[in-house]
Amino acid sequence: LEARLLAKNDEVAWANRTWLAAHDVVTLNLMGAPGAGKTALLERTVPALGGEVPVSVLEGDQDTERDAERIRAIGANVAQINTGPGCHLDAEMVARGIEGLAPPPGSLMFVENVGNLVCPALFDLGEHLKVVVLSVTEGDDKPLKYPHMFRVADALVLHKIDLLPHVPFDLERGLENARRVRPGLRTFGLSSQTGEGLDAWLAWLRRIRPAAKASARLGGAAP
Numbered sequence: 001l002e003a004r005l006l007a008k009n010d011e012v013a014w015a016n017r018t019w020l021a022a023h024d025v026v027t028l029n030l031m032g033a034p035g036a037g038k039t040a041l042l043e044r045t046v047p048a049l050g051g052e053v054p055v056s057v058l059e060g061d062q063d064t065e066r067d068a069e070r071i072r073a074i075g076a077n078v079a080q081i082n083t084g085p086g087c088h089l090d091a092e093m094v095a096r097g098i099e100g101l102a103p104p105p106g107s108l109m110f111v112e113n114v115g116n117l118v119c120p121a122l123f124d125l126g127e128h129l130k131v132v133v134l135s136v137t138e139g140d141d142k143p144l145k146y147p148h149m150f151r152v153a154d155a156l157v158l159h160k161i162d163l164l165p166h167v168p169f170d171l172e173r174g175l176e177n178a179r180r181v182r183p184g185l186r187t188f189g190l191s192s193q194t195g196e197g198l199d200a201w202l203a204w205l206r207r208i209r210p211a212a213k214a215s216a217r218l219g220g221a222a223p
């Protein structure tokens with residue numbers, strides 16, 4: 001049953017990917033545990049891009065419009081998906097979300113997944129890149145305990161680094177653990193509170209736009 005579910009999901013994800021490529025909308029899937037600071041990162045990121053590129057955000061949560069309201073407050077095009085009892089976004093939900101959002105051609109879209117370090121890793125949404133957000137309050141052993149999420153990630157945002165002096169998180173060990181499950185993983189140490197590390201993250205976002213367009217994922221064979 002799970003295999004069939006995932007096969008169906010991959011079909012819809014492929015349709016999403018095709019639509020996003022045709023409309024030149026570069027899409028990142030932000031994943032991480034509840035409270036990792038995914039929305040806070042977006043609240044920093046979207047204004048910092050300073051209108052260089054139109055940004056749309058698709059918010060996923062079990063319930064409430066709270067995150068969509070936060071994103072609306074910073075002036076981005078946003079839609080909220082509520083999954084009810086569901087614990088992840090799937091490609092079908094994102095397809096409906098894209099319809100509602102109508103991201104403009106040449107834009108950037110963030111999909112903030114439901115807070116969960118487990119099954120969002122299994123569901124392709126048709127995004128170009130997957131980013132996992134891990135806050136230093138969660139512990140440096142998380143990449144070893146939840147390896148699948150880190151294995152599928154294209155980048156890791158090590159978040160809330162302003163709290164490092166107050167928590168037992170060992171930065172070197174955390175990075176080592178992440179790279180043990182995902183060798184070469186690109187990592188950004190960042191604080192959305194202080195803005196430390198934000199520049200490198202923004203520079204990468206600016207760089208991946210054209211690169212993602214030309215990526216093998218887009219040009220690869222349909223499933």
Ligand code: MG
Pocket residue numbers: 038039067112
């Ligand atoms: Mg959130």
Ligand code: ZN
Pocket residue numbers: 086087088119120
């Ligand atoms: Zn789930």
